[in-house]
Amino acid sequence: MSGEKFTSKTGAIAAAAGSAVGLGNVWRFPYVAGEDGGAIFLFFYVLFTVAISIPMLICEFSIGRMSGKPVTGAFQALRPGGRWQAIGVMGMLTAFIILSYYNIVSGWTVYYSVASVGGWLSGLSGDEVAQVFSGVSSDPVRSLIWMCVVIGAVAFVVAKGVASGIEKYSKILMPLLFLLIIVMLVRSLFLDGAAEGLKFYLKPDVSKVTAKAIFDALGQSFFSLSIGMGIMTTYGAYIPKSQGLGGMAARVAMLDFLVAFLSGAVIFPCVFAFGIAPDEGPGLVFVTLPNIFNQMAFGQVFQAFFFFLLMVAAITSSISLLEVVVAFLKESFAIGRKKSTVVASVAVLLFGVACALSPAVFNVFDKVTANVMMPLGALAVVLFVGWGLPPKRLRDELEADGRPFRVFRSMLFMVRYVIPLAIAVIFVNGLYAWLCA
Numbered sequence: 436m437s438g439e440k441f442t443s444k445t446g447a448i449a450a451a452a453g454s455a456v457g458l459g460n461v462w463r464f465p466y467v468a469g470e471d472g473g474a475i476f477l478f479f480y481v482l483f484t485v486a487i488s489i490p491m492l493i494c495e496f497s498i499g500r501m502s503g504k505p506v507t508g509a510f511q512a513l514r515p516g517g518r519w520q521a522i523g524v525m526g527m528l529t530a531f532i533i534l535s536y537y538n539i540v541s542g543w544t545v546y547y548s549v550a551s552v553g554g555w556l557s558g559l560s561g562d563e564v565a566q567v568f569s570g571v572s573s574d575p576v577r578s579l580i581w582m583c584v585v586i587g588a589v590a591f592v593v594a595k596g597v598a599s600g601i602e603k604y605s606k607i608l609m610p611l612l613f614l615l616i617i618v619m620l621v622r623s624l625f626l627d628g629a630a631e632g633l634k635f636y637l638k639p640d641v642s643k644v645t646a647k648a649i650f651d652a653l654g655q656s657f658f659s660l661s662i663g664m665g666i667m668t669t670y671g672a673y674i675p676k677s678q679g680l681g682g683m684a685a686r687v688a689m690l691d692f693l694v695a696f697l698s699g700a701v702i703f704p705c706v707f708a709f710g711i712a713p714d715e716g717p718g719l720v721f722v723t724l725p726n727i728f729n730q731m732a733f734g735q736v737f738q739a740f741f742f743f744l745l746m747v748a749a750i751t752s753s754i755s756l757l758e759v760v761v762a763f764l765k766e767s768f769a770i771g772r773k774k775s776t777v778v779a780s781v782a783v784l785l786f787g788v789a790c791a792l793s794p795a796v797f798n799v800f801d802k803v804t805a806n807v808m809m810p811l812g813a814l815a816v817v818l819f820v821g822w823g824l825p826p827k828r829l830r831d832e833l834e835a836d837g838r839p840f841r842v843f844r845s846m847l848f849m850v851r852y853v854i855p856l857a858i859a860v861i862f863v864n865g866l867y868a869w870l871c872a
Contacts, residue, residue, distance in 0.1 A: 439597040441673045446602035448683060450755070451670050452690040453605040454661045456612065457752030458540060461745050462720045464655060464695040465702040469713035471651050472643030473635040473703070477696070479652035484688055487857050488656045490846050491813060492667055492684040494820040497832050499671020500680065505762035506665030509672070514823060522815040526665025529808040530759040531779075533664060535786035536800045537756065538589075541749035542581030546571050547721065548746045551739035556725050564729075568721045575791040582787050586780050589753045593761055594776040597673050601754060608747050609690070615744040616694065619701045622737050629704030635713060636703045650864050657861055658805070659691055663813035666755045669762050679836040694748070701741075705731075720745070757783070806865035814858045821851035 441447035468476045502509035506526040510519035550556050556564060571577050592600045623629060661667060674683065702724070706713050709727045728738035757779060764775035790797040820829060826847060833840040840846075 439673060440675055441602050442598050443602075444678050444683070446598070446606055447670075447674050447678060448686050448690070449605040449609045450601050450673075451667065451683070451687045453609055453751030454666050454670065454755030455659060455687055455691040455752075456609070456694045457661075457748050458537075458544070458745070459655070459659050460691065460695040461698045461748050464659070465699045466719040467651050467655060468636070468699055469703070469706070469719065471645070471648035472640060473713065474637050474639040475641070475643045476648050476652050477636065477699070478639055479649050480656050480695075481692065483653050483656035483857075484660075484692060486849065487653075487854050488660045488662065489684050489688045490849050491657075491662050491817060491854060492660055492688060493680055493833070493846065494816055494850060495662065495667035496671035496674060496680045496684060497820065497829060498816065499668040500674050500676070500835075501828070501832050503672050505672060505766050506668040506759060507763045508766055509668050510819060514819075519819060519823065522812065522819065523665065523668070525808060525815075526663070526668065526812050527759055527763045529804050529812055530664045530666060530756045531783065532786070532800050532808070533804050534753060534756040534760070534783050536790040536797050537749075538582045538585045538753060538783065538787050539578050539790055539797070541585045541746070541753055542578055542583075543568075543571055543721070544742060544746040544749045545584050546577070546581045547725075547742040548739065551735065551742045554735055556738065557729060557735050559725070559729065561722075561726050564725045565718075565722050567725075568718070572721075573794075578791040579788060582791065583784070585750065585753060586784055586787075588750060589757050590776050590780040592754050593757050594773045596772055601758060604754070605751065608751050612694065612744060612747045612751070615740050615747070616697045616701065619737060619740055619744065620697055623701045623704045626704055626708035626731070628708035628710075632704035632707035632713075633700070635707065636699055650860070653857060654861055654865065655695075657813070657858070658809065659695065660688060661752070661755065663809035663811075663816070664756065665759045665812070668816075669759050670755070672762075676835040679838055680833055681840055681842075802869050806862070806869045810858050810862035810865065814855055814862070817850050817854050817858070821847065821855075 441450065498509050498513065499506070502512040504512045505523075507520070507523040510523050511517070513519070550567070556567065559567065592604045594600065595603070671680075674680070702719070703713060705724065705727050706719075709730055711723055711727065724741065725738060728734035728741070731737065757776070760779040760783070761772065761775045764770060764778055765772060770778075790800060829847075830840060830843050833843065
């Protein structure tokens, strides 16, 4: 690497949390929780985040910082002469493919932000709101226009570097995101009927414990923290030795959870207050919520707040995905950051065009990365850390800040035995659901 580092613990946490916090927190989490019984799903999600996702996050940070390399070179640097480098290459390709279609959905959030400010959604009937979403999501020209806006904004940040770009803007965007959530939460909690939504969300009903709820919670905790994409390994290379990786991973996971939790606390009171079923599915955010805002006092203002929040979450994740590709180009071809950013952005745009023009390509990219590449990449990471590295070397890295890592043995047991099994369950369940769809 070129010696780029995060300059502060706050900046490092903000950048990593910005990667973890994305559409999965504000869009996917609420509708999956709604489908899986609310509080029951929330319980299992917290359990799996603490037991599985945080140790995996520590593993990725450790690999990046020990090697000082982006994900494509990290494994080879730690175990020269082996075939471990393939793990890093797959991580980079996963990030690249995800970014090519993720930017399209991010573009929709930009469109909805502009539409909310412009009042384009005000006064529309439920069917008309559904037609708006159908129009923007199925029109490749509009999708490409808004996708280009996202790519331009993301490239601007990444081109400025780790400290002056990613860290600086993450320290602005993450507090802004939390401010918007708090504003929305206050408004939501004062709606008539909000209490029923909170009851559904916070009071567990054991009768709603199902295998689907458990698998969905496991998958959400896994995917939410950007594990298996090479992001956290690449970011790990930017973390100074003076910063404790265990505490950082816990803080990143906590911020990620808070955004998801607060998003649910915003949405479910709204849904129940206006008599909407909580299991509306993926259309909950782009179709159901605009209908609710249209019935709410000062709805246009809060609609603008919400979709701006969604846009910020999408862009912070896109920044980290692009950084993985840019770091690979810099390291592998010895070209500058700005040139690497341009090359990576153009390549992402070209693949994004294919996704915009063909829903089949979009769906294949989505399914392959989520059901195959991410689980296999994450499995390879934990096997590498658990069995490919000397335990003493890993412990020394985790205690490089001068503080003892008291749960090392417990974490190593989880990494060697429990987490690989959990990832295998995610892989088999996701692949089965995809093939049977």
